[in-house]
Amino acid sequence: MTKINTPKKKILIAAYAISPYSGSEFGVGWNFVSKLSAFYDITVLYGTSGVCMGNHEAMLQYRQNNPDDGVNYVYVEPNRLVRLFDWMNRSITPLFFSFSYMLWQRQVLATARKMQANENYSLVHQLNTIGFRHPGFLWKLDLPFVWGPVGGSSNLNDIFFPILGKGNFLRHKLRNWTNSYFLQYSARVKNAAMAAKAIFSATSADRDNLQHFLHVDCQIIRENSLLNLRETIKPTGAEVQFVWAGRIDELKALNLVLSALAHLSGRQDWRLHVIGDGPCKAVLQAQSTALKLDERIIWHGQVPREQVLDIMREADVHVMPSMMDSNPTVLLEAFEMGLPSIALDQFGARDLITAETGFKVTLNTVEGIIEQMADHMAFCLNNHAALDHMKTNVLQRQAELHWDVTIRQVRDIYEKVTHE
Template sequence: MEKKILISAYAISPYKGSEYGAAWNTVINLSSKHELWVLYGMSDDHMGDTQSMRKYLEDNQVPNVHFVEVQPGPIAKAINLLNKAGLGWFFYFAYTLWQQEACKAARKLLLTEDIDVLHQLGPIGYREPGFLYKLGKPLVWGPIGGMMVIDKRLSANKPMMTRFKFGLKNLINRLQLGYSSRIKKAFEYADVLISATRAGQYTIMSRFSRESYYLSEQGIIGKIRLDETKFSSDVARLIWCGTHIERKNLQLCLDALAMVKHSNWQLDILGCGPLTDKLKQYADNLGLSKNIIWHGQLNRTQAIQMMESAHLHIITSIAEDNPAVVFEAMSCGVPSLTIDHHGMGDVINHENGIKVPVNEYPILVKDIAERLDKLFAEPAQLKTLAYTTIARATNFQWDKRLAMLNRAYDEAIMAHEKRTAYLMPDENLIAL
């Protein structure tokens, strides 16, 4: 049944990946069944930067979707200057102010539109739950992410400042999940919760005694396909994609490859970052340079072409919910080798990849190297994995995701009606 849905997305773009793309794909797919109003405040690099979205909407019509641009107030803009200067933690102060503006825009919209359900969609991080829960309407919140505990073993060989940042993030997670009254209220008042990871489901239940659906924020867009011509080569083509920062942990991939016994492999590295030069020198010192091609930053079309030609995708991130690259790999029939944790551990199984248990760094390196050696010794395994990856990928297509969201909306409406039946008439609308 078609519904009128108000979505708070914050960051959205038809051109970008990550949370921008996740929000865009959610909106476009939902619009095939429902009429949407979408609040957003960013489509480019910083809060209030919406140039590309404005241009897109000038040139294109999006049926059943009303985009509502919400600009930050002057205080939020001033605070965001610190974020632009590299002091990222100040962003959350500005973001809270933006969410207040978004709530005001939603409240105004509710005066003229009979909205059936609200959806706090983005960003996936639990730290800023927005204020839609104050509007007295059925509310779905999620997918909710960012609640992971970062395993200290994965950062043991990292610089002191990196270890400090990861430790601080773990501490902040414990404090915010345990003591933030606004986060607690958001979890309490949302009619339906959606977790981005299985571990997040456990955290939500243990911290807030609430059940939640599991749905990764990313899914597979477009057709699932497989380039079978690539299997005519005797060289295993590996691909690693991401920004060259400590959290993405490319060093782990390089250390493992330095231990493999076979040489019938090539690694394509996509992306760049502050550690690029250091990592190139590191790979050279390990004697890997002849097997590695550094492609730098590619556009999406080029990156997808590189992915389609790969036999195995490697992801080594220390902390991640559900990176889009895992789903892009699946859509190309490319299995992923990953550390068995966070969202990657939920999405990857024996059908679409290889999961390596978290362990002390030297053991983890050895375990990855051994798994790679087995594949290089019997490259036919990669072809078998490609076919099972294609089969597994169908579980993450949008028809299944849409069905789950529709159930969540129906459940939110029923839960809200049941909740408000026991409230006084003036108790189910909380003033902002």
């Protein structure tokens, strides 16, 4: 009996940022597109693979080295007006990004309309950027429209404003206000939500906001997932190895970790590995000296990703008190390395960490956060067997957070909307 090969469905995806060599939004675009291409005939419209809009040298290099990877990459070149606003975004204020991105998305719509005339697409998917304020315009096509992962709708908690510098204070006060405005009054956001056959959100908080303000149903599908799974744990030694990784800036809140460690009553059975660099590094190193923590802290600086993973692989507990992160890559890397995490009970950490795989810190007061973190660290120092059991639980949870699960969820959405 002759086997009949069914042609793959043609999917049109808008991924403003995409690159196999970078993380963040670039990694979101790359991971979804590359993994979905195993099941669908993917055409992706993109605008950058580098440091600014219009910089696509990384994708040109990739395409030269991999001409037959099965994906049709279509670069939508920003016009002069778009480039002007993007220059203003980089040179004057990031507030201009919305203008440049909106105008570029209009170019994407025009490009998609021309392509639609010659191709039989099954659906169109607005993939990234994931911020809910930027849904693009592909919902105007006569195609089933999928939007997600949608994120960025959560606000910075009010308890943190008193400890912020003036710049971040004003920036996030404005961001909180504009978040509320866009959720309630943005016609573009409402039109996209109403037109969508399916929407999926990056976190449960984003899902709740979309349901409350836009009156839409959506499921949670993270923008990042696990790829490499660790098979065995590293038993905790006499000295518990804590690790913090990220850009050393105000919002990553490494200062809270240092304050918590100062509560450990001069104990010598721990060490903190700090990975990264940033504008607050010198201030925090001075804080470490003032708190008499220097002998217990290793400042690794900015190191290659492979070295980051090597350091995390030898650690015992990941600490992430970030005030403002959705689904940070470093938290998922901790899961890949089999590490329990101590993190604030908000955003992606709330969804990812369970009582069996880490410690979620309640947001009550800044002082309360520091005390809770200190208590969790002390627990790790005093209960090595329980900590090792938690590491085993992390390994068991890895399968639930794997990219295979994420792509299966997206495929289910694709199949549902194309059969309606």
